[in-house]
Amino acid sequence: MDIALIGGLAMAFLSIIVSTVMDGNSFGPLIGPSSFVLVFFGALGSAMSSLDKEDLGRIVPSILKSIKGASFDNSATVTMMAQLADVARREGVLALESRLGEIEDEFLKKGTQLILDGVDSERVEETLMIHMEAVGTRHKKMISFHEAVGGYMPTFGMIGTVIGLINMLGNLADPSQLGAGMAVALLTTLYGVIFANMMFLPFASKLKLISDAEQASMQVVLDGILSIQAGMSPQMLVERLESYLPPSEHVGYSDRMAAAA
Template sequence: MDSLTFVGLLFAVVAIFGGQFLEGGSIDSLLNFPAAVIVFGGTFGAVLIQTNFATLKRSLKMFSWSFISPKLAPEQAIEKMVNWSVKARKSGLLGLEDDIDLQQDPFQRKGLILLIDGSEPEKIRESLLIELEASEKQALQAVKFYSSLGGYAPTMGIVGAVLGLIQVMGNLSDPSQLGAGIATAFVATIYGVGAANLMFLPIANKLKTIVQAQSLYREMYIEGIVLIAEGENPKIIEGRLQGFNPEYGH
């Protein structure tokens, strides 16, 4: 559970509504359903136009990562690959066949199969790097869904503001109708800018950080597999892989 996401959102909401209250304004004045429909409906509609279904599905699935990040365990992974190295030196690469079915990650499973099949170290590296790059590009494309939301939201806020002002201009002869139009105009701008900078863009940046961490984790795995294929000493393998561990030296 990533508590910082909850803390950040709570802090931002309290700051905005608290500031409004301290200035003597009414919190109810920030609640405007027409403005919300214009900004959020328009923003999501614009992003859906540029997004294919596969990317949308991947993006929605990744949203939960903002609150519950996929668990990466570099220490356990390093220990596992060192054990593979020891086993390979004792029993040969075929001695690792029983470990194939224990790998739940398809990427790790593929790497182990390539190793057992006796592929050349550079061929293993090349094959796994191609898959890593493709996977990373797909993930970053999914992250772009949220950064695009953050890009369109302020513009939709301006659209909402203009629509509100159009309503105001059309009802100049009826002062009782002016309040709703003005409220929609200003609140729509707040919704657009606020949603972009307090929700969509921070989520995109957090997901991008997670994708980068996953890529580094897989690079460590590739390095370990290649070193085993080269018959490197287990102690050297452990030392090399510790360089990928973000907690190493702390």
């Protein structure tokens, strides 16, 4: 679970609950199934209309991914690439084939296979860049979807409020119902703001962070693959790739190889 997302949303919900209790208010008037249906499914449906059929199946996984989070161990990637560079330097590029089974990162495995296939550096870079752009494009679709849902929700909240006001004004003959009617009308606006700012917009922000982290991880691999293909020494490769890492993870070639041994 992504502690930052779960903790942040829990704090936001808790602030609403605590403030409501502190003011001596009850939660009964804040529960409105019809308002929920209008805001939640109305906004979701409008946003879904902009997706392709293939993307519809990625809605739930994208929500789960934002909640679960994702981490990319770039330091471990640098160590692996140092090992690959060492093998290529001592035994030749073709010797990398014996290490393919040890590579778990599919993007790194793809780049290593391109080297083994004798693809020139320009084509290797072009192929890997196309892969990175395709991944980024898929991520942007889901990010845009969640942003769209978050944008539509306040709008559907206002739609519900207008509908409620129209119904309320149609029953002016019974003044005793005006207060209750106004409360129901405003409830949809509340739902729209809450669900937008405490669910879908945070989901979109988290997915963007994950996407940026994945792209950064792929950039480390791309740089490393091209450096290995160019015959860069393992020591120089580590020094170069550690530039992508925070200073606390700069340990050098010797320590990395010793730890991996």
